[in-house]
Amino acid sequence: MLTIMRLSIIEQMRRRVLRVLAVLTVIIVLITAWGFDQLIISSRRFMDDVPLEVIESSLSQVLVFVMFMFSFVLAMVAASLGAPAISGEVESGQALALFARPLSPTRFVVGRWMGLAAVVGAYALVSGGLELLTVAVVTGFVPRSPIGAMGYLAAQGVVILTLSVVLSTRLPAVASGAIGIVLFGITWVVGIMGSAGRLLGSTALSDLSRVLRFVFPSDALWRVAADNAAPPPRSLFDDPFAFQATTNPFASGGPSDPGYLLYVCVWIVAMLALAAFSLSRREL
Amino acid sequence: MTGAAADVSAAAAASLAVPPAIETHDLVKRYGGITALDGLSMRVERGEVFGFLGPNGAGKTTAVKLCLGMARPTAGSGQVLGAPLGDIEARRAIGYLPELFRYQQWLSAAEVLRVHCELAGLARREWPATVERTLEQVGLTERAADRVGTFSKGMQQRLGLGVALIGRPQLVFLDEPTSALDPVGRLDVRRIIGELRSEGVTVFLNSHLLTEVERVCDRVAIVDRGRVLAQLRLADLTSDRTVRIRVSGLAEADVPGHASPDGNDWRVVEDVAPDDVPAMVADLVRRGGQVHAVVPGAVSLEERFIGLLGSGG
Numbered sequence A: 001m002l003t004i005m006r007l008s009i010i011e012q013m014r015r016r017v018l019r020v021l022a023v024l025t026v027i028i029v030l031i032t033a034w035g036f037d038q039l040i041i042s043s044r045r046f047m048d049d050v051p052l053e054v055i056e057s058s059l060s061q062v063l064v065f066v067m068f069m070f071s072f073v074l075a076m077v078a079a080s081l082g083a084p085a086i087s088g089e090v091e092s093g094q095a096l097a098l099f100a101r102p103l104s105p106t107r108f109v110v111g112r113w114m115g116l117a118a119v120v121g122a123y124a125l126v127s128g129g130l131e132l133l134t135v136a137v138v139t140g141f142v143p144r145s146p147i148g149a150m151g152y153l154a155a156q157g158v159v160i161l162t163l164s165v166v167l168s169t170r171l172p173a174v175a176s177g178a179i180g181i182v183l184f185g186i187t188w189v190v191g192i193m194g195s196a197g198r199l200l201g202s203t204a205l206s207d208l209s210r211v212l213r214f215v216f217p218s219d220a221l222w223r224v225a226a227d228n229a230a231p232p233p234r235s236l237f238d239d240p241f242a243f244q245a246t247t248n249p250f251a252s253g254g255p256s257d258p259g260y261l262l263y264v265c266v267w268i269v270a271m272l273a274l275a276a277f278s279l280s281r282r283e284l
Numbered sequence B: 001m002t003g004a005a006a007d008v009s010a011a012a013a014a015s016l017a018v019p020p021a022i023e024t025h026d027l028v029k030r031y032g033g034i035t036a037l038d039g040l041s042m043r044v045e046r047g048e049v050f051g052f053l054g055p056n057g058a059g060k061t062t063a064v065k066l067c068l069g070m071a072r073p074t075a076g077s078g079q080v081l082g083a084p085l086g087d088i089e090a091r092r093a094i095g096y097l098p099e100l101f102r103y104q105q106w107l108s109a110a111e112v113l114r115v116h117c118e119l120a121g122l123a124r125r126e127w128p129a130t131v132e133r134t135l136e137q138v139g140l141t142e143r144a145a146d147r148v149g150t151f152s153k154g155m156q157q158r159l160g161l162g163v164a165l166i167g168r169p170q171l172v173f174l175d176e177p178t179s180a181l182d183p184v185g186r187l188d189v190r191r192i193i194g195e196l197r198s199e200g201v202t203v204f205l206n207s208h209l210l211t212e213v214e215r216v217c218d219r220v221a222i223v224d225r226g227r228v229l230a231q232l233r234l235a236d237l238t239s240d241r242t243v244r245i246r247v248s249g250l251a252e253a254d255v256p257g258h259a260s261p262d263g264n265d266w267r268v269v270e271d272v273a274p275d276d277v278p279a280m281v282a283d284l285v286r287r288g289g290q291v292h293a294v295v296p297g298a299v300s301l302e303e304r305f306i307g308l309l310g311s312g313g
């Protein structure tokens, strides 16, 4: 299992995937840093004494947009790493030599997943951390929980990775990747509709989004991540933009919830078990 | 009971206790409407170099995949090294060069071998020596540090052969091991198979190349359409008690032996001692026969192969 995990990590490093991601991240961080700097300069120019809460709230809104872009990039990365994880090995014939060894499908699937999850997680934490750090340096804004924001973002990436790996045991890479991304998008949209539905009293919509939280915990994790990127609580009570938390499609659902996090872990384990079963039934 | 007798009976008991390398009973494998294996029964003894010879699509690769548990039989059963088909632990003692060989392109040759040392469960301290020896065996020592992705197809097949040798296997499956190799490479494969034989390793060689099988195998199964048409010991084919002769000027009944299965005008004379051949020829000449050729050795494998496939089809 550890052999396969190490192999998967080396693969991503050797294939220059990590290097490309690092370069992209630096570009994103530089652009957004410059953007935040411009925002601060402009707002100071128009109004001398803008209250801290208002600045923080606006910054956090912009930050949530930036984070959403990160979550999208992360979803793409996770799906494109997970989608060929199994199918690529089987289709290329690389799996033949591996499975001639005493290697069970479970150890193979879990090893692949651990290696890729390490890559996705590390990418999320490093790039997210770099972004938050840059924002903090440029604007002085520190979200409520930077660790939480990054952690939940990483968890979302791992969830999308997990789904792609499951699909990858049966479908060719392009199909699993596409399904992973589409589901990421759909749950996000349903999440927004669910929030709107709650406001408008549509139980059907809010029920759907609640069910989806458990079926595919991608959007739900994103919402907690976004919540953790909001300004610290002190400014929340008199925040003139506080209402946006419920109407803004990019904004959050609820705060961190250890119970739900535990559920996500169970979901991942169940998915990996499904993937191992699916692979064990597949003929090479 | 004397000591020697005890040894003999112990050896007999041991040989009874050791199951054959491969044994299958009526294996059937269907892919949708295609029957890849149609009641395949065979038995491969320990230490034997066994040739599995058949035309394209005969089901050779499918048979190996079933033995390795990479595909499940539609019907039938079998054992490999005494374990049921698909047993994961049995793979500890198996080496495999797939027909469609492909290794991690982004690793070096030495790294690929090291990964397989690890997967095969060799102790870590054995890895460097194992890798070095294997590279030497397959002639890749000079390219050990190069990425597999930069290798030619033939070099990748050499690497695959090396992978199959890792982990002190008792049974090695080679599926068309020379498909990408040059003549020197083919010679190397023959040498490696010879080494395996001398170490007592069982080799299961899939091939559609008659000469390849003819040169290295102890025993051959000729397969077509998923069935074994014949199993033969190559020593019998190349028996030195058989000669082929071409004679004219005599009635068929007056010439010894029987007509060659090829349907040409050769005749095959079996069970003549080499020392008796001159007398046989002298006798033919005395009776007025014109002897055009006398060739020692029986039918070639090729003749048997074509004969069997012809009658089977």
Ligand SMILES: Nc1ncnc2c1ncn2[C@@H]1O[C@H](COP(=O)(O)OP(=O)(O)O)[C@@H](O)[C@H]1O
Binding pocket: B031, B034, B035, B036, B054, B055, B056, B057, B058, B059, B060, B061, B062, B063
């Ligand atoms: N995965 C598969 N799906 C469908 N048909 C297959 C599959 N594998 C093999 N076959 C069919 O089974 C038959 C035997 O194939 P194979 O074992 O590869 O032959 P060989 O190795 O002797 O050339 C062929 O007709 C082939 O088309």
Ligand SMILES: [Mg+2]
Binding pocket: B060, B061, B062, B099, B175
């Ligand atoms: Mg084949």
